[in-house]
Amino acid sequence: MSLQVSIALLDRANAGEVSNSEFIACVRDSLPYAWKVVSDVAERAHRDGEGFAEDNSAPPSDVEQGQLLRALASSSMRGALEQHFGVTLEFQNCCKVAAFHPDAVNSPLHRQFVSPRAQLLNQSPELVNC
16 A cells, blocks of 8 residues: 555545645655655755755665655655655656756756666666666
């Protein structure tokens, strides 16, 4: 299961729409490792002059790796995280996460990060089961 959804939130979802803040809180509380990685790269992308930050560290365990995969593979979670943090998130393999400030999207650095060449160059034998 991707998210730990409270009965109250599930009841509200069954009755109609839930707010973005409720959904973001559920993601934050359910996937704390993914939240930490995304919030860190987003904060650095806004702070640093390039409008870009990445995290290339391997998750400490399969549990954390699963959190990151679920958060970034889900269109609704990824979109909510991007909206909340004001960035575009990009992802290579299972653990290389980058955040781009909106002004840096489609920049040479962004195009390089999302290119097939970058994906190929980011491969290594250690990442086969990644």
